[in-house]
Amino acid sequence: MSKKTVLTLVGSLRAGSTNQQLAEAIQLNAPDQVNVVIHESLGNIPFYNEDIDVEGQVPAAAAALRAAANDADTLLLVTPEHNGTVPASLKNAIDWLSRPFGAGALAGKPTAVVGTAFGQFGGVWAQDEARKAVGIAGAQVLENVKMAVPGSMVRFAEVHPKDDAEVVEQIKGVFDALAEARTPEAA
Template identity: 65%
Template sequence: MSVRILALVGSLRAGSHNRQLAEAAAKLAPEGVEVELFEGLAEVPFYNEDLDVPDSVPAAAARLREAARASDAFLFFSPEYNGTIPAVLKNAIDWLSRPYGAGAFDGKPAAVVGTAFGQYGGVWAQDDTRKAVGIAGAKVIEDLKLSIPGSVTRFADIHPVDDAEVATGLTEVVARLQGTVGGSAAA
């Protein structure tokens, strides 16, 4: 069975280390797993129930929902902005949680990882992301974590895919997330 994991990155910056982590996860994914990096979060308008009307949902939000519904699991890459989750990632979660009772998360497994400049690697933001994603309807794998501190210096001269420790951690996260698809692992 092939597993499709949708990767959502909470940083829009072209040189984002979290984006690089997502690229590394896609490259390191084991056979039978596709990690798709969603492009276009910057185009998704802020969630507004007035915009979320059947047959007239903004195109960028509809593409996000379509990609989420076509996935088997979710992998969030969150930096830490002022001690919490970036707005673009929270906005994506809000769009995917709707319509109420029929959101795109639909009990699918999700994990949250990331890197940040600080000494804890963005754990506050990642914890907030886990909370929001769980409330929104995903089955968050609470003990599946990877927080990488010191991103600015650690990845100044190396892509995360070439950092052996990071590559090992990402490979383990993706493999474990793959193993949860279909309810074969407890959250």
């Protein structure tokens, strides 16, 4: 059995981001048959502009994102909540992955959304907005894969998510739900 690749996009660009730490905890707790790849360059991708999305001229960072998404079996978006919604960097990545319309890297791609935020609900508004955006962009949204960790700045001030037993247990639940999700090829 070959390993399944889960491409992970982290919406926060901040050094020390709790969502980056959550992505690292997810990577560390992946089952043996899953390879979690954290895409590192969302901050280098220019804002989507159809004028620069021309075959043979696509900016290198956007082309690398598309290639990584095409090669992945599943996408996992790890998002903070910025002013009640998804951060611009993550929305921009979704925009690049949605093109060309109907045939972009998101078309039919199983995609899940998780995250952590400072507020009491763990960023569920941003997660809902991200699910909406990737669904409209053509992804197969995995609605049963959910994880929202509240109080991130306090909760993870001195403890990395990988060392938080409750978070690790929730991560196992994310992988269980991902394993149960049917991909278009399996349907």
